[in-house]
Amino acid sequence: MRGITKTFPGVIANDKVDLNVKNQEIHALLGENGAGKSTLMSILFGAYSADSGTILINGKEVEIKNPNVATALGIGMVHQHFKLVQNYTVTENIVLGMEPRRGQILDLKKARGEVAALSARYGLAVDPDAKIEDISVSQQQRVEILKTLYRSANIIIFDEPTAVLTPQEIDELIEIIIKLKDEGKTIVLITHKLREIKAVADRCTVLRRGKYIGTVEVADISEGDLAEMMVGRTVR
Numbered sequence: 128m129r130g131i132t133k134t135f136p137g138v139i140a141n142d143k144v145d146l147n148v149k150n151q152e153i154h155a156l157l158g159e160n161g162a163g164k165s166t167l168m169s170i171l172f173g174a175y176s177a178d179s180g181t182i183l184i185n186g187k188e189v190e191i192k193n194p195n196v197a198t199a200l201g202i203g204m205v206h207q208h209f210k211l212v213q214n215y216t217v218t219e220n221i222v223l224g225m226e227p228r229r230g231q232i233l234d235l236k237k238a239r240g241e242v243a244a245l246s247a248r249y250g251l252a253v254d255p256d257a258k259i260e261d262i263s264v265s266q267q268q269r270v271e272i273l274k275t276l277y278r279s280a281n282i283i284i285f286d287e288p289t290a291v292l293t294p295q296e297i298d299e300l301i302e303i304i305i306k307l308k309d310e311g312k313t314i315v316l317i318t319h320k321l322r323e324i325k326a327v328a329d330r331c332t333v334l335r336r337g338k339y340i341g342t343v344e345v346a347d348i349s350e351g352d353l354a355e356m357m358v359g360r361t362v363r
């Protein structure tokens with residue numbers, strides 16, 4: 128993403144922001160509340176359109192007018208607030224909108240099989256027949272991840288995924304994210320938790336008050352220096 132600017136009434140959410148994500152890396156997007164992280168990723172996912180700036184995928188400029196275009200380009204997003212249908216099953220939610228059919232009829236058996244295969248391949252244990260309203264938040268998050276995989280996402284954006292998880296669930300999610308990378312996926316991880324960045328990310332881009340501050344190799348920087356980039360002053 129190059130020179131992305133997005134204003135809302137009275138606020139510049141993104142002010143000429145650059146984000147350069149490499150294939151098959153885990154790239155953290157760090158910033159304080161209101162720094163512009165979700166806005167930038169909503170632009171990449173086609174939920175907002177930028178006022179100016181360009182997006183390139185594999186070096187080719189693309190115009191991402193809406194989330195369907197993002198999906199077709201292999202971009203998936205696991206939102207901060209999940210967008211699941213509470214009284215549908217796990218399988219129904221995952222295939223929603225792209226259900227396999229036999230004639231006019233939903234081929235639920237095929238859908239179930241596809242979900243089970245994805246679930247096994249990526250270590251995302253879920254009960255395919257459970258209703259969303261009956262499963263835990265961490266399982267709902269797995270459903271969101273499976274939804275992106277079912278749509279063949281290559282770039283998966285996670286917006287503050289650990290905010291809703293217990294410490295043990297966070298460790299499990301970190302394993303899942305590493306597995307996704309090992310299977311060839313590219314990950315953008317929005318967070319303001321430095322420990323998580325150190326645990327999982329290859330590189331990190333920092334935003335502060337809508338502005339691009341810099342991109343660093345995570346192995347080369349301390350948590351203290353990352354915090355300083357995030358807030359703009361020495362943190363003790």
Ligand SMILES: Nc1ncnc2c1ncn2[C@@H]1O[C@H](COP(=O)(O)OP(=O)(O)OP(=O)(O)O)[C@@H](O)[C@H]1O
Pocket residue numbers: 135136138139140158159160161162163164165166167
């Ligand atoms: N739909 C909107 N309408 C008006 N202002 C918005 C909208 N979305 C975001 N903003 C504003 O844009 C700025 C950036 O918000 P954004 O949600 O991108 O930040 P963030 O880095 O994701 O923060 P957080 O850590 O709180 O999720 C904030 O000042 C926010 O109030």
Ligand SMILES: [Mg+2]
Pocket residue numbers: 164165166286
């Ligand atoms: Mg946000």
